[in-house]
Amino acid sequence: MQWEPVIGLEIHVQLATKSKIFSGAANRFGAAANTQACAVDLGLPGALPVTNEAVLRMAVKFGLAVDATIAKRSVFARKNYFYPDLPKGYQISQYELPIVHDGRIRIELRDGAVKEVGITRAHLEEDAGKSMHEDFPGFTGIDLNRAGTPLIEIVSEPDMRAAGEAVAYMKKIHSLVRYLEISDGNMQEGSFRCDANVSIRPKGETKLGTRTETKNINSFRFVEQAINYEIHRQIAVVEAGNEVFQETLLFDPVKNETRPMRSKEEANDYRYFPDPDLPPVVIDNAYIETIRAQLPELPEQKRRRFMDDFGLSEYDSSYLTASKDTADYFETAVAATKGEAKLIANWIMSELSAALNRDNIDINVARVTAEMLAGLVNRIADNTVSNKIARQVFGAMWRGEGSADDIIEKQGLKQVTDTGEIEKSVDEVIAESGAQLEQYRNAPPEKQGKLVGYFVGQVMKKSRGKANPKQVNQLLSAKLKNLGRG
Amino acid sequence: MHEFTLAELSHLLQKREISSVELVETCLERAEQFNDGLNCFISLFPEPALERARHADELIGGGKAGPLTGIPVVHKDIFCTGGFKTSCASKMLDNFIAPYDATVVDKLNMAGSVMLGKTNMDEFAMGSSSETSFYGPVRNPWDASRVPGGSSGGSACAVSARLAPAATGTDTGGSIRQPAALCGVTGLKPTYGRVSRYGMIAFASSLDQGGPITQTAEDAALMLAAMSGFDENDATSAEAGVDNYTATLNKEIKGLKIGLPAEYFSEQLERPVTDAITAALNLLEEAGASIIEIELPNTELSIPVYYVIASAECSSNLSRYDGVRFGYRCDNPKDIDDLFCRSRGEGFGDEVKRRIMIGTYVLSAGYYDAYYLKAQQIRRMLRDEFSNALKQVDVIITPTTPSTAFPLGARVDDPVSMYLSDIYTVSVNLAGLPAISIPVGFNDGLPIGMQVIGDYFGEARILNVAHQYQQITDWHKRVPRDYQ
Numbered sequence: 025m026q027w028e029p030v031i032g033l034e035i036h037v038q039l040a041t042k043s044k045i046f047s048g049a050a051n052r053f054g055a056a057a058n059t060q061a062c063a064v065d066l067g068l069p070g071a072l073p074v075t076n077e078a079v080l081r082m083a084v085k086f087g088l089a090v091d092a093t094i095a096k097r098s099v100f101a102r103k104n105y106f107y108p109d110l111p112k113g114y115q116i117s118q119y120e121l122p123i124v125h126d127g128r129i130r131i132e133l134r135d136g137a138v139k140e141v142g143i144t145r146a147h148l149e150e151d152a153g154k155s156m157h158e159d160f161p162g163f164t165g166i167d168l169n170r171a172g173t174p175l176i177e178i179v180s181e182p183d184m185r186a187a188g189e190a191v192a193y194m195k196k197i198h199s200l201v202r203y204l205e206i207s208d209g210n211m212q213e214g215s216f217r218c219d220a221n222v223s224i225r226p227k228g229e230t231k232l233g234t235r236t237e238t239k240n241i242n243s244f245r246f247v248e249q250a251i252n253y254e255i256h257r258q259i260a261v262v263e264a265g266n267e268v269f270q271e272t273l274l275f276d277p278v279k280n281e282t283r284p285m286r287s288k289e290e291a292n293d294y295r296y297f298p299d300p301d302l303p304p305v306v307i308d309n310a311y312i313e314t315i316r317a318q319l320p321e322l323p324e325q326k327r328r329r330f331m332d333d334f335g336l337s338e339y340d341s342s343y344l345t346a347s348k349d350t351a352d353y354f355e356t357a358v359a360a361t362k363g364e365a366k367l368i369a370n371w372i373m374s375e376l377s378a379a380l381n382r383d384n385i386d387i388n389v390a391r392v393t394a395e396m397l398a399g400l401v402n403r404i405a406d407n408t409v410s411n412k413i414a415r416q417v418f419g420a421m422w423r424g425e426g427s428a429d430d431i432i433e434k435q436g437l438k439q440v441t442d443t444g445e446i447e448k449s450v451d452e453v454i455a456e457s458g459a460q461l462e463q464y465r466n467a468p469p470e471k472q473g474k475l476v477g478y479f480v481g482q483v484m485k486k487s488r489g490k491a492n493p494k495q496v497n498q499l500l501s502a503k504l505k506n507l508g509r510g
Numbered sequence: 511m512h513e514f515t516l517a518e519l520s521h522l523l524q525k526r527e528i529s530s531v532e533l534v535e536t537c538l539e540r541a542e543q544f545n546d547g548l549n550c551f552i553s554l555f556p557e558p559a560l561e562r563a564r565h566a567d568e569l570i571g572g573g574k575a576g577p578l579t580g581i582p583v584v585h586k587d588i589f590c591t592g593g594f595k596t597s598c599a600s601k602m603l604d605n606f607i608a609p610y611d612a613t614v615v616d617k618l619n620m621a622g623s624v625m626l627g628k629t630n631m632d633e634f635a636m637g638s639s640s641e642t643s644f645y646g647p648v649r650n651p652w653d654a655s656r657v658p659g660g661s662s663g664g665s666a667c668a669v670s671a672r673l674a675p676a677a678t679g680t681d682t683g684g685s686i687r688q689p690a691a692l693c694g695v696t697g698l699k700p701t702y703g704r705v706s707r708y709g710m711i712a713f714a715s716s717l718d719q720g721g722p723i724t725q726t727a728e729d730a731a732l733m734l735a736a737m738s739g740f741d742e743n744d745a746t747s748a749e750a751g752v753d754n755y756t757a758t759l760n761k762e763i764k765g766l767k768i769g770l771p772a773e774y775f776s777e778q779l780e781r782p783v784t785d786a787i788t789a790a791l792n793l794l795e796e797a798g799a800s801i802i803e804i805e806l807p808n809t810e811l812s813i814p815v816y817y818v819i820a821s822a823e824c825s826s827n828l829s830r831y832d833g834v835r836f837g838y839r840c841d842n843p844k845d846i847d848d849l850f851c852r853s854r855g856e857g858f859g860d861e862v863k864r865r866i867m868i869g870t871y872v873l874s875a876g877y878y879d880a881y882y883l884k885a886q887q888i889r890r891m892l893r894d895e896f897s898n899a900l901k902q903v904d905v906i907i908t909p910t911t912p913s914t915a916f917p918l919g920a921r922v923d924d925p926v927s928m929y930l931s932d933i934y935t936v937s938v939n940l941a942g943l944p945a946i947s948i949p950v951g952f953n954d955g956l957p958i959g960m961q962v963i964g965d966y967f968g969e970a971r972i973l974n975v976a977h978q979y980q981q982i983t984d985w986h987k988r989v990p991r992d993y994q
Contacts, residue, residue: 069603072745106832297878300715300746302746
């Protein structure tokens with residue numbers, strides 16, 4: 025039987041506010057344990073939450089960017105359960121009335137196809153603290169710095185049909201929250217993590233199968249692995265004649281498998297009810313329009329502008345706008361050239377991205393800055409260096425040897441454009457290559473073009489790559505043509 | 511000097527006929543002397559109090575005093591007091607030293623008042639008799655074999671026995687007004703949102719409201735002025751401006767329209783209580799007020815609605831007492847669930863557990879709609895009934911309680927009869943309205959209270975009516991024999 029996976033994601037995004045969602049304590053990662061938790065975060069008797077307005081603004085921003093409905097009235101509710109790192113014994117979240125609902129986002133798949141994924145809702149909630157099991161033998165340590173950190177939980181429709189689609193969607197949301205500057209998106213620090221809901225059904229079936237929820241996945245790669253593992257596991261379960269249980273799982277990236285969380289989670293009745301400490305959040309049109317007017321350019325708009333203004337292909341534009349940092353890098357570099365958009369794009373997508381991948385670093389901290397890349401591209405554009413030499417220069421820049429101009433100067437890599445000098449090399453090569461010349465002469469005209477390559481290579485070698493390849497080609501072609509006739 | 515009202519003491523302090531230190535010493539001596547019998551204090555802080563009194567005397571000497579400067583006050587042990595034990599009368603918080611001041615405490619400190627100590631109460635304010643305290647029951651100064659009412663029983667008792675001129679209390683379903691009535695003092699529950707709840711340990715967040723317990727309406731006006739106002743730390747606190755409550759106390763009540771809800775004068779009301787209210791109404795009529803019959807037909811639903819909503823909220827509010835960060839922790843827990851279960855099982859008393867269980871039940875899946883949601887709908891109905899009534903009349907007058915103080919232990923094993931002693935007060939909390947209880951007579955030596963309910967943020971009006979009544983009566987001046 026052919027099986028169709030059905031996938032939906034719940035993405036938790038930490039909002040980059042200065043203070044926490046319901047208290048004035050700082051919202052920062054990495055401080056000493058329990059130094060960034062005030063009376064409200066500790067759930068001290070008598071302490072009360074007050075909503076941080078910045079959090080509402082960020083949620084509205086997100087809602088507008090995914091073309092969603094912003095609720096005129098949304099309600100904070102209490103989700104009640106006991107856990108040692110949940111100070112109040114309840115989490116303040118939104119339940120029946122979330123601040124954002126019914127949105128959508130466009131994703132591009134690996135084969136270039138485009139798909140729309142529905143966003144059911146996005147609601148605000150506070151994060152819990154952290155339990156630490158390692159450092160305290162026989163005890164559990166509690167760090168409440170994270171308690172009260174603002175989160176927006178983005179719930180997708182079950183619109184995805186493959187792990188790759190889920191990753192594309194997750195990357196798109198990741199890029200968007202960075203564009204909107206509402207989150208740092210730092211996955212190692214847990215600012216961006218997701219729960220994956222996976223079920224399978226026979227192809228053609230419209231009813232949904234029983235789903236499992238794999239919790240707290242914090243990398244794109246793990247999401248793909250976890251979903252693929254879960255799809256295969258469920259198919260195996262069903263094909264063996266058994267049933268998939270609705271359960272909560274954890275993904276173990278080391279063993280590359282999912283396994284059930286402790287079963288005590290199961291029977292939880294969260295007893296949601298509206299938080300009587302917090303009046304409903306009321307948002308009017310004027311507020312929404314003010315925020316709409318302040319929205320930055322979104323990936324979709326930027327993509328279209330790159331195509332229109334820079335004459336880039338759809339593929340290049342999508343690539344360059346996939347992250348705001350890449351787009352910013354591109355625009356900064358182009359601005360420092362005489363409109364060499366296509367060259368800059370090519371260099372970012374090939375040489376730069378290869379170097380970034382190899383050293384596993386982000387473009388915003390690349391050792392070759394946008395200005396430096398522009399400096400190199402300028403030298404290509406004015407024929408100071410060939411593309412080949414430029415790659416050599418780039419390598420040197422990456423190693424921190426200075427700007428393009430410094431390296432070209434120091435290493436004497438300036439391209440030879442003196443016709444006399446190139447002609448001298450051409451003549452020498454022809455004189456030294458009797459056998460090849462013979463071959464060339466005897467070849468039928470349609471094969472001669474290929475043989476020219478040998479001579480070009482020899483000339484370039486002689487000039488140590490500095491001869492202008494265009495000029496070498498022209499001179500060689502003319503001379504060989506004459507010789508061929510003789 | 512212990513028999514003077516707050517206003518009188520304020521006057522004497524300003525004129526420097528007495529000093530705050532003398533006054534505080536007198537109150538502390540009386541507190542020490544009588545607390546064994548009354549059990550109205552959980553803590554007394556003599557040294558810090560005298561220190562503050564000395565500072566108050568300096569301020570008065572320097573001409574920088576306000577009406578509360580140097581006035582001794584006692585706080586219900588539900589208000590967080592920075593650096594001092596704040597127990598909520600529970601074993602759960604017996605070891606809890608609050609690290610910060612409640613807004614009410616802070617405001618009264620800023621106004622120059624001198625905190626003498628913390629008063630006893632029902633555990634977590636859950637009760638109507640002050641018998642559920644971990645520290646033992648409070649006794650009624652008029653008859654030590656009877657309850658003082660609750661949950662602010664310690665505060666009402668302390669003012670009634672003239673151990674302090676003023677006290678703070680909290681009122682979730684009558685917890686200021688009912689003990690004020692049973693102890694023969696004046697107790698004001700302000701409009702929901704008038705007084706900040708920050709630092710006031712939550713019982714039922716949508717109903718809780720702090721307020722003063724004093725000898726007179728005039729004193730309540732002075733206290734309320736200092737306690738109320740918007741607080742950025744409480745999202746439910748009202749931004750409405752604070753009226754000058756003392757300025758309107760002496761307004762004539764000629765033309766005042768008093769609403770009388772027939773539903774509040776049913777058979778279960780003791781005859782002497784009815785008679786005392788009728789007499790009080792006659793006096794107010796003589797002063798120019800008119801009585802208008804009004805209808806509040808759903809009043810009888812207020813008790814069940816109240817116990818659904820208050821219990822639901824408390825079941826969640828009290829989840830933070832889990833033995834992890836503060837408060838009571840059981841010995842040798844074998845795992846985290848054992849820690850939670852035994853810390854809570856051993857730390858909470860029976861009434862608190864009963865309400866947590868009721869609240870957990872009404873919020874649980876499958877019951878939420880039938881109980882919590884339905885209760886919220888009826889709550890809106892009750893609120894609308896009051897709003898409509900208050901379009902026809904200026905204030906509504908009812909008895910505060912159906913009976914005078916009952917004997918200790920009489921209702922402990924009968925929670926429903928205990929809950930019914932709040933029948934006249936709970937609907938006011940459900941509606942969020944302000945109301946004051948004032949003494950209007952006695953039956954068999956036990957005080958009777960009358961409740962005056964006002965419109966939203968109409969504290970000035972009900973204080974005015976109460977003060978005018980107190981100008982022509984002297985019930986509020988009666989002091990229990992053993993404490994004169």
